[in-house]
Amino acid sequence: MLTNSKLRSWLTIIGIIIGIGAVIAIMAISEGAQVSLEASLGGLGADIMTITPGYSTASTRGGMRRLLESTSLDDEDQENLTKKDITVLKSIGNIKYVVGRVTESADIDYDGKSITRTVTGVETEDWHNIVIDELSQGRYLQKGDVNSVVIGDKLANEIFDGIELNRFIEIEGKQFKVIGILTEGSDIYMPIDRARDILEDVGDEEFDSINVQVSDPTMSEETMEEIIDRLMMLRGILKEDERDFTVTSMQDVQASINEMMETMTLFLSAIAAISLLVGAVGISNTMFTSVLEKTNEIGIMKAIGAKNKDIMRIFLFNSGMIGFVGGIGGVIVGSLAAMLIGGSSSGTASRGVTGSLLNSGAIITWELIVGAFLFSIIIGMIAGAIPAYRASRLKPVDALRYE
Amino acid sequence: MQQILNLDNVWKVYDMNRAGYLVVLKEIDIAVMQGEFIAITGPSGSGKSTMMNIVGALDIPSWGRVNLKGRDVSDMSESELAELRSKSIGFIFQKFNLIPTLTALQNVMLPMEFIDAPEREAKERAQKLLDMLGLGDRSHHKPGELSGGQQQRVAIARSLSNDPEIILADEPTGNLDSKTGSFVLEFLQKLNKEGKTIILITHDLELIKYATRIIHILDGKVEKDTGSKNIQRSFVKGGLKNEK
Numbered sequence: 001m002l003t004n005s006k007l008r009s010w011l012t013i014i015g016i017i018i019g020i021g022a023v024i025a026i027m028a029i030s031e032g033a034q035v036s037l038e039a040s041l042g043g044l045g046a047d048i049m050t051i052t053p054g055y056s057t058a059s060t061r062g063g064m065r066r067l068l069e070s071t072s073l074d075d076e077d078q079e080n081l082t083k084k085d086i087t088v089l090k091s092i093g094n095i096k097y098v099v100g101r102v103t104e105s106a107d108i109d110y111d112g113k114s115i116t117r118t119v120t121g122v123e124t125e126d127w128h129n130i131v132i133d134e135l136s137q138g139r140y141l142q143k144g145d146v147n148s149v150v151i152g153d154k155l156a157n158e159i160f161d162g163i164e165l166n167r168f169i170e171i172e173g174k175q176f177k178v179i180g181i182l183t184e185g186s187d188i189y190m191p192i193d194r195a196r197d198i199l200e201d202v203g204d205e206e207f208d209s210i211n212v213q214v215s216d217p218t219m220s221e222e223t224m225e226e227i228i229d230r231l232m233m234l235r236g237i238l239k240e241d242e243r244d245f246t247v248t249s250m251q252d253v254q255a256s257i258n259e260m261m262e263t264m265t266l267f268l269s270a271i272a273a274i275s276l277l278v279g280a281v282g283i284s285n286t287m288f289t290s291v292l293e294k295t296n297e298i299g300i301m302k303a304i305g306a307k308n309k310d311i312m313r314i315f316l317f318n319s320g321m322i323g324f325v326g327g328i329g330g331v332i333v334g335s336l337a338a339m340l341i342g343g344s345s346s347g348t349a350s351r352g353v354t355g356s357l358l359n360s361g362a363i364i365t366w367e368l369i370v371g372a373f374l375f376s377i378i379i380g381m382i383a384g385a386i387p388a389y390r391a392s393r394l395k396p397v398d399a400l401r402y403e
Numbered sequence: 404m405q406q407i408l409n410l411d412n413v414w415k416v417y418d419m420n421r422a423g424y425l426v427v428l429k430e431i432d433i434a435v436m437q438g439e440f441i442a443i444t445g446p447s448g449s450g451k452s453t454m455m456n457i458v459g460a461l462d463i464p465s466w467g468r469v470n471l472k473g474r475d476v477s478d479m480s481e482s483e484l485a486e487l488r489s490k491s492i493g494f495i496f497q498k499f500n501l502i503p504t505l506t507a508l509q510n511v512m513l514p515m516e517f518i519d520a521p522e523r524e525a526k527e528r529a530q531k532l533l534d535m536l537g538l539g540d541r542s543h544h545k546p547g548e549l550s551g552g553q554q555q556r557v558a559i560a561r562s563l564s565n566d567p568e569i570i571l572a573d574e575p576t577g578n579l580d581s582k583t584g585s586f587v588l589e590f591l592q593k594l595n596k597e598g599k600t601i602i603l604i605t606h607d608l609e610l611i612k613y614a615t616r617i618i619h620i621l622d623g624k625v626e627k628d629t630g631s632k633n634i635q636r637s638f639v640k641g642g643l644k645n646e647k
Contacts, residue, residue: 300496301513301517305486305514305565307485
């Protein structure tokens with residue numbers, strides 16, 4: 001019935017393709033980003049907590065907020081973490097390993113190329129127990145290492161043109177031997193004492209953060225409470241809101257990021273839904289026009305025996321077909337867009353949170369494809385319902401007379 | 404002969420709001436027997452088309468009773484009317500009224516689809532009807548690819564799809580040349596001889612020679628009802644004189 005108005009139908013279908021395509025692309029990219037985040041955060045382990053200087057009022061959701069706020073805090077106003085804190089933490093029963101860290105930017109030189117990168121000094125004794133990143137080559141830092149570094153694969157092979165194991169890189173003018181390359185990331189780890197020697201603004205007895213690993217992850221909440229109590233006691237702080245440190249579990253960080261991702265997905269999906277709504281209005285419009293154009297044919301069909309439900313079925317089928325074809329197109333376009341956006345930004349330099357999330361690759365699940373496809377058909381049928389009803393209610397005698 | 408259709412004091416009145424009421428049909432009393440070939444004639448605006456709509460169960464009267472095959476049409480729901488039309492009445496229109504996007508075969512199959520006839524049977528019967536009307540080789544052509552005469556033959560085939568008792572032909576030769584027009588009328592006559600009741604609506608008095616009964620409508624009323632073939636000739640003479 002729509003062959004006479006092919007162009008109009010295709011224009012309507014394009015509206016649905018855009019709507020469904022946008023939904024698919026957003027959902028697929030969001031899913032990819034979420035899985036990627038979970039993978040990278042999950043790699044840090046649910047049994048690991050981080051103690052940082054400064055206090056964020058949020059406790060359970062404090063992780064992300066703390067991470068976001070940390071850059072804006074004035075370092076000089078903060079009471080840094082010290083060896084006393086490490087000692088206290090080590091005395092807590094459920095804590096297995098404690099690793100102090102210092103972090104500072106440093107100039108890195110290799111093979112004539114020079115960049116500025118964050119360097120992390122770690123206590124080598126237990127670091128290899130707490131670090132989750134796997135090695136692709138070499139070994140982790142261990143007690144006794146001095147001018148040695150472990151670097152991430154991205155730094156070795158993307159930022160620099162292939163730093164090989166046992167080669168020397170220059171950090172703040174000093175030579176360091178690469179003894180291990182991690183499977184991913186662009187971090188640089190070195191023994192904490194050496195980091196204190198070469199890095200500026202790093203105090204001798206202070207730490208920028210402390211990682212602890214608990215023995216029993218099911219007791220994480222209780223352990224966190226105990227850490228807070230013990231560190232408050234050590235610092236002579238009585239009130240919770242006066243404390244000068246924050247304890248963050250990776251679960252909190254993960255939950256916060258997930259929440260943020262979900263909000264972002266919801267927001268973007270709402271925008272996509274608007275375009276889908278516009279597409280649905282387009283279907284309605286096309287179907288109303290079609291009913292008008294086909295009024296005489298409706299009359300003929302009614303004269304030769306079509307019941308109201310037959311006419312209704314024909315028009316619902318037509319609008320459903322627009323949704324069906326739009327759904328197929330939308331799934332294809334959305335999937336391509338998701339893959340294009342998800343893949344195109346890889347390999348570029350630092351691009352911020354959004355770029356990183358987009359870069360994490362789209363995940364197009366069968367559930368998403370089938371769901372979007374069915375949704376498209378349903379939208380088509382709903383949008384066509386009123387025109388179809390009106391068509392079915394036309395009186396045969398009036399419809400036949402219509403020119 | 405058995406009565407197949409009965410119109411008892413049928414009125415059709417349209418409410419024209421401020422312009423008052425428009426009476427299109429009044430006091431129509433007609434009994435149609437099975438196997439009759441009736442020509443309903445009358446000048447433009449006499450109410451012929453309204454009469455056809457009511458006889459064809461496309462419309463219901465404002466007052467009065469229409470009884471088709473023993474059932475009162477006036478009380479039927481839209482769905483019941485549709486079923487009655489599909490099974491008991493075959494329509495042939497002046498403008499053929501075929502669905503342009505469907506092939507000849509699909510057009511003929513359409514009424515059978517509305518009564519949920521099995522597709523294979525419907526296809527076979529449609530092809531048979533098209534063969535009968537000499538269009539066997541044009542069954543996959545769309546109306547736009549057929550001549551006016553061929554389209555009207557497709558329309559005749561369609562009207563016979565569900566083997567209805569009544570064929571209602573509204574100016575069936577209006578858009579045809581005289582040769583094709585004669586073929587259509589002769590075919591209707593043949594169907595009538597096979598037992599079908601034919602109701603022909605026309606303003607062309609040349610066509611009434613095919614009918615066995617002539618009903619002349621004027622200003623919404625039955626002005627003359629010949630009732631039999633014998634009276635037809637005098638009607639033709641008288642009718643022509645009267646109209647002139």
